[in-house]
Amino acid sequence: MAAVLTRDIVKKFGDVSAVNGISLTVPDGQFMVLLGPSGCGKTTFLRVICGLEKQTSGDLLIGGKVVNDIPPRARGVAMMFQSYGLYPHFSVRRNIAFPLRTQRVPGAEVDKKVAWASQLLGIDHLLDRRPRQLSGGERQRVALARALVREPTALLLDEPLSNLDAKLRASARQEIKQFQQRVGVTTIYVTHDQVEAMGMGDRIAVIDSGRVRQVGSPAEIYEDPADRFVATFVGAPPMNIVARNSGYLGFRPENFLPKDMMEDGSFTEFSFRVDRSEYLGSERIVYGVIAGFDPNQVITAKLPPAHVAEESIRPGEWHPFAVRNSALRHFDKDGQRSSGH
Amino acid sequence: MVSIAEPIAKPATPLRFILDRREVLGSLFVAPAILYVLLLAGVPFLLALYYSVSAYTIYDPSWRFVGLENFADILENPVFLQTLGNTFLFTFGSQIIGLILGKFGALLLLRPFRGRRIVRALVILPWAVPIALATVAWEWMFDSLYSVINWTLIALGIVTRSEAPNWLGTPHLAMLSVIVVNAWRFFPFAIVIFLAGITAIPQDVLDAATVDGAGFWRRNYQIIVPMILPIVAVGLIFGTVFTFTDLSIVFLLTMGGPVGATSVLGFEGFQVGIGSGDVSHGAATSLFMLPVLLVVVVAMLRFIRRREI
Numbered sequence: 001m002a003a004v005l006t007r008d009i010v011k012k013f014g015d016v017s018a019v020n021g022i023s024l025t026v027p028d029g030q031f032m033v034l035l036g037p038s039g040c041g042k043t044t045f046l047r048v049i050c051g052l053e054k055q056t057s058g059d060l061l062i063g064g065k066v067v068n069d070i071p072p073r074a075r076g077v078a079m080m081f082q083s084y085g086l087y088p089h090f091s092v093r094r095n096i097a098f099p100l101r102t103q104r105v106p107g108a109e110v111d112k113k114v115a116w117a118s119q120l121l122g123i124d125h126l127l128d129r130r131p132r133q134l135s136g137g138e139r140q141r142v143a144l145a146r147a148l149v150r151e152p153t154a155l156l157l158d159e160p161l162s163n164l165d166a167k168l169r170a171s172a173r174q175e176i177k178q179f180q181q182r183v184g185v186t187t188i189y190v191t192h193d194q195v196e197a198m199g200m201g202d203r204i205a206v207i208d209s210g211r212v213r214q215v216g217s218p219a220e221i222y223e224d225p226a227d228r229f230v231a232t233f234v235g236a237p238p239m240n241i242v243a244r245n246s247g248y249l250g251f252r253p254e255n256f257l258p259k260d261m262m263e264d265g266s267f268t269e270f271s272f273r274v275d276r277s278e279y280l281g282s283e284r285i286v287y288g289v290i291a292g293f294d295p296n297q298v299i300t301a302k303l304p305p306a307h308v309a310e311e312s313i314r315p316g317e318w319h320p321f322a323v324r325n326s327a328l329r330h331f332d333k334d335g336q337r338s339s340g341h
Numbered sequence: 342m343v344s345i346a347e348p349i350a351k352p353a354t355p356l357r358f359i360l361d362r363r364e365v366l367g368s369l370f371v372a373p374a375i376l377y378v379l380l381l382a383g384v385p386f387l388l389a390l391y392y393s394v395s396a397y398t399i400y401d402p403s404w405r406f407v408g409l410e411n412f413a414d415i416l417e418n419p420v421f422l423q424t425l426g427n428t429f430l431f432t433f434g435s436q437i438i439g440l441i442l443g444k445f446g447a448l449l450l451l452r453p454f455r456g457r458r459i460v461r462a463l464v465i466l467p468w469a470v471p472i473a474l475a476t477v478a479w480e481w482m483f484d485s486l487y488s489v490i491n492w493t494l495i496a497l498g499i500v501t502r503s504e505a506p507n508w509l510g511t512p513h514l515a516m517l518s519v520i521v522v523n524a525w526r527f528f529p530f531a532i533v534i535f536l537a538g539i540t541a542i543p544q545d546v547l548d549a550a551t552v553d554g555a556g557f558w559r560r561n562y563q564i565i566v567p568m569i570l571p572i573v574a575v576g577l578i579f580g581t582v583f584t585f586t587d588l589s590i591v592f593l594l595t596m597g598g599p600v601g602a603t604s605v606l607g608f609e610g611f612q613v614g615i616g617s618g619d620v621s622h623g624a625a626t627s628l629f630m631l632p633v634l635l636v637v638v639v640a641m642l643r644f645i646r647r648r649e650i
Contacts, residue, residue, distance in 0.1 A: 051552070052551060075551070085548060
């Protein structure tokens with residue numbers, strides 16, 4: 001059964017449409033990531049799901065029921081906000097208990113559920129503190145506990161890691177994912193960070209200008225992007241796209257290698273002039289142009305460890321490079337994926 | 342042609358950079374304010390303290406020390422006791438009405454509507470208009486013959502001409518009238534305080550409460566009000582102190598009447614001390630405000646510190 005299902009959701013603010021007709025199915029227990037650049041409408045879409053915004057048109061189903069006109073409190077979804085939105089005047093205990101109190105859950109059961117949620121997240125020793133006495137990571141767990149305590153049909157997370165520093169973010173990513181698998185709660189996770197999306201999502205919906213560009217597993221999104229936007233948005237550095245025959249040709253930097261590394265199979269050769277090369281420890285990124293294409297278009301190659309320290313790729317010189325044909329992706333003139341040549 | 346003067350090497354005197362020293366410049370800037378407080382608040386206060394324990398009147402300006410006799414006198418005076426009660430009623434009545442109006446006014450002004458900026462500016466008027474001017478307008482509205490309020494009540498058929506209330510002539514109604522005028526004067530201030538407090542609440546917190554299942558009332562009374570309580574308490578301290586010591590509305594609207602029904606401490610102190618020339622009893626009356634205000638201010642400051650979030 002689909003925990004959350006949307007049909008052609010449109011949300012307009014005046015004349016500006018933030019969400020342009022999103023149809024999405026999130027099956028029970030799935031971790032769905034909405035990935036897109038800032039201002040693409042992903043947060044607005046999330047706010048429509050939890051009922052903070054009302055869609056201009058389209059249907060929204062949660063747990064199989066149409067909830068278009070049902071207020072947020074009756075939708076059975078929980079949301080965790082970017083800056084957590086903890087209640088500063090309540091203790092951690094009362095913060096976590098709040099969603100239960102609003103549902104008039106009896107006191108004994110509230111205590112039991114608060115204990116369960118706080119143990120699950122390892123914050124049971126913080127219950128009597130105020131939010132301002134907690135670190136960023138602890139606040140995040142409190143917010144997560146508060147979201148989970150009433151066992152929602154779906155958990156909505158709006159860029160929950162953007163307030164943490166880089167180191168904490170990596171471990172929090174791990175934690176949220178493990179935790180989601182353990183509890184099995186359907187999760188919709190909004191982010192603009194592709195590392196989070198690739199690392200955590202069971203499936204990713206790439207969103208741009210209020211539209212879904214592609215829905216798929218992280219591997220599908222990365223390996224078989226549906227259009228030029230997805231191809232260049234996902235991956236760092238992004239996919240190289242060059243114009244060819246009234247269409248476009250794309251290949252990932254890590255598939256663009258010196259010709260002598262090609263062992264067998266069919267491949268396409270390019271003459272590559274190296275302009276600049278960056279040594280990044282575990283890899284080397286090489287920037288340059290390829291002969292026969294737009295001389296202003298920078299092409300990147302990501303060289304594997306075998307080539308990292310090597311000085312053979314010298315700036316200013318032309319080198320024979322190649323891409324395996326199976327790694328080439330073709331797009332038509334509108335930027336949509338096409339099958340071949 | 343412009344010639345640039347040769348720099349002349351001045352001998353460095355110890356006084357040359359004296360104004361660059363923070364402690365010197367700082368003291369210099371603060372001095373006027375301190376002098377102002379000392380001369381215009383400190384000295385009169387000490388003078389009042391002395392008057393209250395002396396037998397000073399303008400007919401007999403002696404400095405004879407009489408101890409607490411003046412206080413004993415006024416405490417036995419039923420007029421004074423009534424005045425004390427009136428002052429509390431006047432202060433807290435108008436504060437409560439003002440705060441309630443302020444809360445709802447702020448909530449209304451937070452909603453987007455056409456002309457909101459103009460309404461926000463206009464709402465400040467009761468506070469900005471000179472009190473004398475505003476009170477004269479109110480006086481006409483409460484007038485026994487020309488009251489526009491009564492005219493409206495009669496026109497709506499709520500009362501007949503013969504039973505129309507005499508606002509300033511009946512003791513309870515007169516008290517109600519001065520409270521209403523003061524609340525009217527205070528509520529723009531309350532609106533500003535509430536607006537500042539409410540807009541300082543992060544949107545995420547309000548959204549979280551909505552998604553967590555809180556409806557309008559719960560969001561208001563369990564999230565918004567507790568979060569803005571510290572700033573509202575500060576506003577309330579100011580309102581209480583200003584109202585408790587105020588005599589202008591009573592002076593302009595009712596002169597304490599009818600028969601002392603609206604007399605407040607400030608007004609009574611003025612009448613006795615300046616009007617009748619009995620300076621010592623006037624001072625004693627006025628000084629009754631001090632312990633009350635002290636308690637209010639200390640209690641509220643402690644409350645704020647405890648609630649700090």
